[in-house]
Amino acid sequence: MTIAAVYRSAAVAAALIWSTSTFAAPPDPDTLIVGIASDPVTLDPGLMASYFEVAVQFNVHEALVSQRPDLSLEPGLASYECPDPTTYDFKLRPGLTFHDGTPIDAAAAKFNLDRLLDPATGSPRRPELEPIDSVTVTGPLTFEVKLKHPFAPLLQILALRAGMLISPTALKALGPDFAAHAVGAGPYKVVSWTKNSELVLERFDGYWRGPAPIKRIVFRPMPDETVRLMNLRSGALQLVDSVPAQSLSNVTGDPTLALKQTSGLGFNAFSFNTTRPPFSDRDVRRAFTLAVDRSVIQHAVYFDTATIAYGAIPPGAAWAYDPAFAPLKTDLPAARALLAKTGLALPIAVSLTVTNDLAQVRAAEILQAQAARAGFKVDIQRTDLTSLITLLKRRTFDLAISPWSGRSDPDGNLFGFFTRSGSANFSGYSSPSVDDLLQKGRTALDLTTRARLYRQAEAEIAEDAPVLFLAFPAMLQAADASLDWIQYPDGALHLGFARYK
Amino acid sequence: MRTADPTNGNLAGNEQSETSARRAIIGGGVVGVVVVLAVFGAAMVPYDANLPDFDHLLAAPSLAHPLGTDDLGRDVLSRLIVGAQASVWVGFIAVLTATVVGTTAGIVAAWLGGAVDAVIIAAVNIVLAFPGLLLALSLTVVLGPGLGVVAASQAIVNLPLIVRTARGRALLIRQMPYVEARRALGFSEFNIMRRTILPNSLAPVIVQASLIFANSVIAESYLSFLGLGVQPPTPTWGTMLRGSIGFLDRAPWIATFAGLSIFLTVLGFNLIGDALHDSLQERDI
């Protein structure tokens, strides 16, 4: 109490000094400085694999298809037609070039898609493009993509990293240096990139929508969320990614700042290892799930900003999301009864693995306390991200966090996690019926049918409880009130549309 | 014979010992409290240090919670008290390992000389040149976070200091007349090493040990800060301090008290180390 009071009064007394402080230069109308959570790993869209590039990617690169903020699609670099379920015809806009002047033609587009499909490239995009059978150039600006089987999410996928075109000449000239100097077709081109310090972009006048309003964009990686927000408040930044939920009041109470909030596409979830005891027993998984009170996580981890999750379909995918879906809601007596039925000796010792991220550790500690009430003895293991991924893939865990940044199409949130050969099926889940539903969801082309299939799959998955869904975290971003910009549900920054009022 | 130690002053002996004694008492008092808390703390805390209370998240200090609660509503005072355990344990294991291994290696190197000495010195130089925090960091990622790893890495990092101190001391004592006398009297080399050199080399090692203890307490907090401390929910001062950083503006008391605990403990050990160092100067050999 007293200490908080001291800090508060110091802050008030210092308001004057702050207003005249010189380190925060007045915002330059030609420059937008953005605070992001982490430095991008690579600027080559074909090799991007982390969430860290999401803030940057759409500013340097442009995709064949363009996604609107409501997730609907429109032509991007190319217009498209689908004459039959396994054929897509693309027509590129005429007269466009990459940042280096290389023309954007059908040969360049084919080069890009072939590169991602080539196993030697080692692109993380390959699994999602796997349904593509061939790419054929049919004219200077037209090409045809032939599929092995109908694949509904294709256009959604081509609106993201897989559809971003890079300059073939620049790739050849730069070789391994391309990752640091990416040459694409987006609204901004790369000027310089100092690792962990700043990435400077400059307006590309040849952008197909016309030159962007703001001349220069600087991305500054600042891993600490509190620090990021402090810099926004001091005026050193004009836009920040991932505002910490516990500090929302700082933003909403400040008239010089504007908060944007939308329900994201990703989920926070823990995978049960269904391939070894004790979670190979469905009743044990269900008991654990029943012991969890998600509203506590929502309150103590997300400070009431997230949406409680029972499945993988996010509220952002409005056509498929079912707000009433809530299987295996908290029920402690039922959880205890299930465990008693299994005949296992209580408490059941299980390990729970998370990364060092403070919010994840907090969630883990809550799960530990809640599961203890049903008869689990949870041992929390903290590790770093790479170790976590390794352990998930080797299935050497009992219960481990497996968060997902989310995709605009529910297929991207379900197929990899729950089909038997799925690349993110860490729990080792195996259900022929769910496989079948998700496969049908890919090939069915109208949304009503697809929504029905996905909801049914989600219900079947929930009964088997291979994954403990906790929340759909909200996308929280804040900017200087003078900045006019558009928020996307995936958290991507499309700064080609940003301008100062 | 006086050693060429730069910190050797020219104060009158009794005045100096007065200051040393005062420092030793203050330092010993602080360390004593910490050790008592580490041993008995878990039994005397007002709340279960690991029990969340979701209705009282980040509560400011009050009568019910004199130092407030943390982000899961746990009592900060109770967690600080229980956290003493981790700090003492890490320091104790690190000091014990480093002194036992280091003193042995140092004396053996001094006594046997030649190739053995050269190998030990080379190993010491390698460990010394290896960036310490990086060693601790990689060891933690290899073995998984935990108190044992923190202690082990601190033992390794501080080993060169002990080996060098013990070796230097042993080399010095070896040439002392009374050692020569014992040799002339027909005592075995091992006997001389154990009975004469070891006890006489220990004093400066003990001074270093108190510094290692202080360093280990700080290292635990560094590693926790990098996200590699002990497994939750076990409270340690380092993990508490790190966890508080996201709430600096809302709940500054957590960072303040966790940091204060580390600071006072380290201060206690430094005071003891200082006092020991000074009294050693007087006594000399």
Add this chain to the structure above:
Amino acid sequence: MMVRWLVRRVLAIVPTLFGVSIIGFFLMRQVPGDPATALLGFEASSDAVSALQARLHVDQSWPVQYFAWIASLLQGDFGRSLQTGRPVGEMLAQSFAPTALLAVSALGVSLAFAIPAGVVAATHPRSAADRLLTLIGIVAQSMPAFWLGVLLILGLSVGLHILPSSGYISPVVSLWGCAMHLISPMLTLAAGLAAANMRTVRSAVRQVLSADFMRTAKAKGLSRAAIVWHHGLGNAAMPIVTVISLQFGQLLSGVVVAETLFDWPGIGKLVVEAVFARDYPVVEAVVLCTAAVFVAIGLATDALYAAVDPRVRLP
């Protein structure tokens, strides 16, 4: 004589650095996970991971990897980062300037405090000033660096808003901005150094003042200030230099913490990220370079001693 001594000392460095490089190399290979897994993230299929492993040459046996690395190193090539694909030498060079700026300025500030404070304490033993400075010294030495950093952020940035809480601005871009960003991390790092240095200066000066020639100087009628300045500090310089050279290792650990806390884009931050990303070449290069700098500083100190006092030129 001096040259031969120097050559022998330089040659003695080789096995140390060799040992450091081997430990660094094999320690990193013990870390679970590999760069391809780190790069490709959650969704990657196992064949994508093995394809990338092959492309990064991390699927070869360890000795093969080690000797390939040493071979290119001897040609002055640190290789490329597995994570970003950039030349490691370039990444090191980019990170070196901020770290050097931070470390050197912290050392400078610590000396700017330690030398006058140490001299005052030494020339006025048992005075109020001496006691106060000793107290400040031991308090500063006991302060965990990052707690001090947190307190600085709380006080100067969150509370008073007079300093930016983190980040780095190159002095080339803005000298003022650079200085403002430098203050907090520098103070975090300087506190412990200042304390240790002050204690060294104090005891070194005090010891010199008690020496016989000081009495002679006093008899010659030199003023007290002149004695302290010309004889005291001059003769106390060597122990001070020694202590500073030994502080390098401690400085590096402090740098990692200060850089992480204040988002300072230096070597410390680079290497911590590289460990987490399993970016072997970057970790190995940083380990080797810091070890080399550490050894070189030690050698320079010894050489200085040897130049001053030939008796030191023993193995």
